[in-house]
Amino acid sequence: MSKSVLSLSVENMAKKKVEKLLALAKGKKHALIMPHDYADPDAIGAALGLKTLLAKKLGIDATVSFNGVVGRQENCMLCEYLGLQVFPADGLDYDSYDLIAIVDCQPGTGNNSLPEERQADIVVDHHPVEGDLEGVKFVDVRLDYGSSSTILTEYLLDAGVSISTELATALLYGIKTDAMNFTRKTKESDIRMYLALFNLIDNDALSRIESAGLPREYFQVLRNAVEDAGTYDDVLVSDLGELDNPGMIGELADLFLRAEGSGTVLCFGVYDGKLMISIRSLDPKVHAGRIIRYAVGRRGTAGGHATMAGGQIPLLKDTKKEEEEHRKAVLDRVFSKLSIEGKRKKKITKCT
Ligand SMILES: [Mn+2]
Structure with missing residues (x-):
């Protein structure tokens, strides 16, 4: 098949996809769009993209809903810029929606709030x-x-929907952050849609979002996490303690992965009655997602990619002892998977 024929067939396929989606949604009145809990820019961009598509093509009103807060300061700033009204999923009356769409995640994976007994009509994801x-x-x-x-931008372009400055900024930021500035899994389409959005965005707003101010507490948590951090061979572990902002756990796990000599990172923190865990690894063979699912087991929920994943365990008694027990159980399982049982912790602040 020649290159032009191939690209044409890819385009036709995408067109068919959005047409199929619109045919399914036609005639519906009120849609529920649910990205994963603790939504990140990609989840927010995709949710807003679908909301716009449904509104402009079919006049459908849609509610965006998820549980958990928007963690990172950058993401809070993005929501503020978008004026995005998010409804907590806990208070939803599911019967008032005649269309349910799940974006940037899938039903039944534990990272979104769609109840098991509810049927999703639409799932758009890349996991x-x-x-x-x-x-x-x-x-x-x-x-x-x-x-x-990226997928939602393709839908919007294929359906001939004009993209507002705000939406373009959200979608572009979603592509950029999820592809980690195109250092992580990137397809040509990601770059193509990034460029298509590039001239539509509000550059000043994007720069304000990316350099969002960090509160004093951020540095306190950072200091505590650094003081607690220790390595067992190339596995770095840090307990961030009680948190006001759960986004710090993943954020500091990313940072610790850059510590020389660390290949896998586990960060713990307590937020909203839950022990939360983030795991990162430089080696996809470690398979962070699989390890954390095994380590958390039935204690809670967990999931993710080969190099980044997370989990959470509800703290039912809310005591230090219970928290400690879960943390130890998770670490024991991770250590046994990585064959580093019995190693002594070396603090990272001690350089010798
Ligand atoms: Mn994503």
Whole structure:
């Protein structure tokens, strides 16, 4: 097949996808769009993209809803800029929606709040298929795509919907952050959609978002995390303690992965009655997602990619002892998987 024929067929395929989605949604009144809990820019961009598509093509009103807060300061600033009204999923009356769409995640994976007994109609995602897709009428999961915002940008362009400055900024930021400035899984489409959005965005707003101010508490948590951090061979572990902002756990796990000699990072923190865990690894063979699912087991929920994943365990008694017990159980399992049992912790602040 010649190159031009190939690109044409890819385009036709994308067009068909959005047409299929619109055909399914036609006639519906009120849609629920649910990205994963603790939504990140890609989840927010994709949710807003779908909301716009449904509103402009079919006049459907949509509610964006998820549980958990928007963690990182950058993401808070993004929501503020977008004036995005998010409804906590806990208070939803599911019966008042005649269309349910899940974006940037899948039903039944534990990282979104769709109750088990509710059927999703639409799933748009780019993560490995681990969810329950049975009965979902429209599924578009593109494993090779860097972001869900890329898929939504394609839909909007294919459907001929004009993209506002705010939406373009959200989608571009979603693509950029999920593809980690194109150092992580990136497909040509991610770059193409990034460029398509490039001239539409508000550059000043994006720069304000990316350099969002960090509160004093941020540096306190950082100091505590650094003081607590220690390595067991090339595995770095840090306990951030009680947190006001759960986004810090993943953020500091990313930072610690840059510590010389660390290959895998585990960060713990307590937020909202839950022990939260982030795991990162430089080596995809470690398979962070699989390890954390095994380590958390039935204590809570967990999931993620080969190099970044997370989990959470509800603290039912809310005592230090319970927290300690869960943390030890998780570490024991991770250490046994990585064959580093019995190693002594070396503090990273001691340089010798
Ligand atoms: Mn994503």
